[in-house]
Amino acid sequence: MTEDPGSVAATTSDYSEYYDNINNYGAPCNNGNTKEFSRVFLPTLYSIVFILGFIGNGLVVWVLIRYRQKSNMTDVCLFNLALSDLLFLLSLPFWAHSAMEQWIFGSFLCHTITGLFMLGLYGSIFFMVLMTVDRYVVIVHAHSIFSRNRSTKMGLVLASVVWVLSLFASLPNIIFAKVKNETSKTSCGSEFPVDAWKSFTYLKMNFLSLIIPLIIMSFCYSRIIPTLLSIKSQKRHKVIRLILAVVAVYFVFWTPYNFVMFLMYLQMKGHLNTCEWHTSLSLAMQWVETIALSHCCLNPIIYAFAGQKFRRAVLKVLKEQFPLCFSQCATLSRQLSERRSSVFTKSTEYSSTQIA
Incomplete structure (x- = not known):
């Protein structure tokens, strides 16, 4: 049984299995309108996400490299978060071309691009969780030994651990990536040897991109906000608003994707197996997947540009590079x-x- 990476773990594809599927009554389920919508919609949206995300995250990486001598643990997390976003942004032009035409880049690049995308995707999520935990330690346990040892070296160690975890989470999609020669086009997707791997990939994405981050971030911020409220400072309300914005934006962008992913899991188990559901889920996945991917465009604004220190560093670098402007x-x-x-x-x- 074959499966496109987009329908399993957020990689983009042609969604071919949803265009020519069979319902419970044995009738072919072929929706040409959905396929044509994919050819026009996906390349356009992925191009916009690529341009905006590359500019924002590239600027973050550039500034942090320029001021690496003054880096702390927060800067290390920001740098790796931006690097994660850049990794899967680099894969979007390949998926956009594949959605519009077909996969022409061969087997090696099929594994490589799938790896870049999945590694960047999980890295982005895990580094956001790491930054949440870091805020929790600094604010709630300000006098603990962990708070006092937030050095750049510690940040690099934790970043290495996060990258290793991201690699392990990405391995199934990387290993089972395959160029598939179908009747209408050639595509790059994941072909799992047994259905158990397929089910595991669906549930893994739900747990690692929504459920576990939700639990950790909810716990951390439920302790951070009362601590900030107890501090007599004019800046506390601004910090609390920023925290709520971070959480709200993340879950607004990722919850729809995970909800559709869960419905597709139920469909794979034999539920919701009608032409109407196949067509609706194929269209829904294209929308919610793009919404989830576009979160990387907001990461620089939420995590970097919201800080006064970083904004000043950006303006200083831009003034040095473009003094005439x-x-x-x-x-x-x-x-x-x-x-x-x-x-x-x-x-x-x-x-x-x-x-x-």
């Missing part, structure tokens, strides 16, 4: 400010004359 922008801003001041002065004088 910033000088022109500063001149334009000063001119606009002078015009507004002049208009305000004239308006005040006119009002004073009218009142007099």
Whole structure:
């Protein structure tokens, strides 16, 4: 039995098994509209995600490398989070081309691109969890030995552990990746030897991308927020809003994907096995998968640009690299400010004359 990586573990594909499936009554379930929608929709959305995500995460990596001498554990986590996003962003042009035409890149790249995507995907999720745990230690256990030993070296050790875990989580998809020659096109997908592997991959994605992160992040933030509320600081409300935004955005983007993934698991077990369900799930997977992938575009904004220290570092680097642009922008801003001041002065004088 074959399975596309997109329908198992968030990699993109042609969803061919849903176009030509058989329902409980033995009738062919072939939906050409769904297939055509995939050819147009997926390449467009993946291209947008690739461009926006590459710019944002590339800027994060660039700035953190420039200021690596001043790095701490948080910076190490940010760097690896951005690197994870870049890894699976690099695979999107290949999946976009495959969805639009067919897979022309051979068996070796099928394994490689699947590996890049899965490694980046799990790495991104695991590093977000690591950053949550790091915040928990710093805020809730501020005087513990773990909080005092948050060095760059410790960050590198933990980052190495996360990458190893991401690799192990990705191995089934990497090992069973295969170029499949079908009647209409050639595709790169996962072909599992037994159904047990297929079921395991569905459930693994649900647990590792939603259930376990939900448990860990809910526990950590349930302790972080009361601790912040007990601190008399004007910044606490801003920090709490940022925390809630991080959690809300993550689960808004990933819950629909995992819900559809679970429905596909039920379908594989013999439930919901009708043409209507096959068509609906194939369309739904294309939407929710793209929504989940686009979360990588928000990671730089949520985790990096929200911090004043990082924003200043970004502006400093950009000013060093593009001094002419910033000088022109500063001149334009000063001119606009002078015009507004002049208009305000004239308006005040006119009002004073009218009142007099």
